[in-house]
Amino acid sequence: MSATERRERERAQRHQLIITAARELAEAEGWDAVTTRRLAERVEYSQPVLYSHFKGKDAIIRAVALEGFEDLAAEMRRARLAEISRKDALRALGRAYLDFAANRPALYEAMFVMPTVLPFASDDTPSALRAAFAEIVAVVGPHDDEELYGLYAEVFWGALHGIAVLVHGSRMPAQYQGDRLDLLVERFAPPETD
Amino acid sequence: MSATERRERERAQRHQLIITAARELAEAEGWDAVTTRRLAERVEYSQPVLYSHFKGKDAIIRAVALEGFEDLAAEMRRARLAEISRKDALRALGRAYLDFAANRPALYEAMFVMPTVLPFASDDTPSALRAAFAEIVAVVGPHDDEELYGLYAEVFWGALHGIAVLVHGSRMPAQYQGDRLDLLVERFAPPETD
DNA sequence: AGTTCATTCTAGCAGCGCTAGACGCTCTAG
DNA sequence: CTAGAGCGTCTAGCGCTGCTAGAATGAACT
Structure with missing residues (x-):
């Protein structure tokens, strides 16, 4: 089961990565600049990945x-x-x-x-x-x-x-x-x- | 010149109409509901008319x-x-x-x-x-x-x-x-x- | 090695603020 | 009274938004 565990660990890391990236982007350019597209680009994944971690932009905020x-x-x-x-x-x-x-x-x-x-x-x-x-x-x-x-x-x-x-x-x-x-x-x- | 005056008077009335409609729509459904399309529909003019009175949505607010x-x-x-x-x-x-x-x-x-x-x-x-x-x-x-x-x-x-x-x-x-x-x-x- | 399944991506929807350019109407001047 | 100038309005569309359906990919298990 270690493979599954590793994936869950990676998933948790990415979860945190999204939160941190959102905060940094907001602090740098304001919340208006935090669009799902820019955030996805910043974490180097496509938009839908955000929605597999959070229900929507509100949940990220x-x-x-x-x-x-x-x-x-x-x-x-x-x-x-x-x-x-x-x-x-x-x-x-x-x-x-x-x-x-x-x-x-x-x-x-x-x-x-x-x-x-x-x-x-x-x-x-x-x-x-x-x-x-x-x-x-x-x-x-x-x-x-x-x-x-x-x-x-x-x-x-x-x-x-x-x-x-x-x-x-x-x-x-x-x-x-x-x-x-x-x-x-x-x-x-x-x-x-x- | 009374024709011109009448037009300016009508224009001023419409100006006020837009402001009032925006306030009422916001008070009824919140500012998120105040889109330029809905506001234009409410005053019974098309969108661009709003921009002949105000520089943009910000100016209306x-x-x-x-x-x-x-x-x-x-x-x-x-x-x-x-x-x-x-x-x-x-x-x-x-x-x-x-x-x-x-x-x-x-x-x-x-x-x-x-x-x-x-x-x-x-x-x-x-x-x-x-x-x-x-x-x-x-x-x-x-x-x-x-x-x-x-x-x-x-x-x-x-x-x-x-x-x-x-x-x-x-x-x-x-x-x-x-x-x-x-x-x-x-x-x-x-x-x-x- | 073949199959299954989770995961990610491409592509697109409806709606946003805003604007260019075509259209029509009214008012003015001869 | 008519011809034309000019103002005002509308249709249509651009680039963007949050969000999602369904195809494609790739890794893991039997």
Whole structure:
């Protein structure tokens, strides 16, 4: 059965190759440039091969986005754990989030802007999405009120997302992003206990 | 010359007809359904007529968005002026903004989500856009610090935009939108002086 | 070595935004 | 009142998109 195994292994590699190629092409030229023909050419197979791995273009974007959530969760985690006070952790996480959005706009777009493709607040929400959200909850709380679980995180996240996409779309000047984060952190930092 | 005048008048009417038809079609079936063929059919002209009025599909979307800004500015203004205290005005404006986004999602999308099509913070920013932004500045200030002009408004606007689009994209549950607004208002209300 | 079967490719469909060039109608000037 | 100029509209078509049916290929198993 080793022949079959080898083929499955090759298949898995090609699966990942498609995802990576799609992400790289999107990051280099934007999602508009990611057509099935160009993507197929890039992985050096014909178009129909893509459809033997993914149900359609949407599914490819979904796979790219899912990997993105793992990256984002890791970066937010690293940033917040490097600080001691909660306020510093909040600012560090916010900065990590905005940097991620600014530095990898195409990936961010697949995750948070394109027509929904991943189930967010639902029973079958992928663990990477839950992990990313949990990172935000960890820095803004609340930690003592079950009823409000997630509310602060949602609003803080919403604010970060809002200014990230408005800046990216040139609807807001990019230069004051640091000041905006400072203001946001000041307003959302938990009551000082340190 | 009245014949020429009549023709120009008819042309202006048709211009508006195209914009209205595009908005209605988008609001009914989403922007994906707004193809030049379907739009032409709806206004009962052939495709090329659209291009004698607008440079391309982008320009039509731009015209729709521009009208939207006038509506939004008017609704925010009406909402904030109906309240006395600044905190109530802030909440009312926020609610008006979120309601606008929720009730007219396609129009909102053209204004704030689609690839930039109107110059926002620039010298030739249309007055409707300036007016809408000025409404937000009016309720969040600051009014005494030239250097910070617009910063509070940008962050408050960003937060409203963020939760609006995340809810619309099913990335955040819709049911707690009121609680989110309350939290946001509490954090952004100017120091109590009333 | 012959057969089976999975896999990949060629070719094509319907629809997209957009445009060139032919056609027809209206308005103007003599 | 008629002839002609010019504007406006339409038909037809280009190159592209996501996606797929069916032919052709090649590797693996008996």
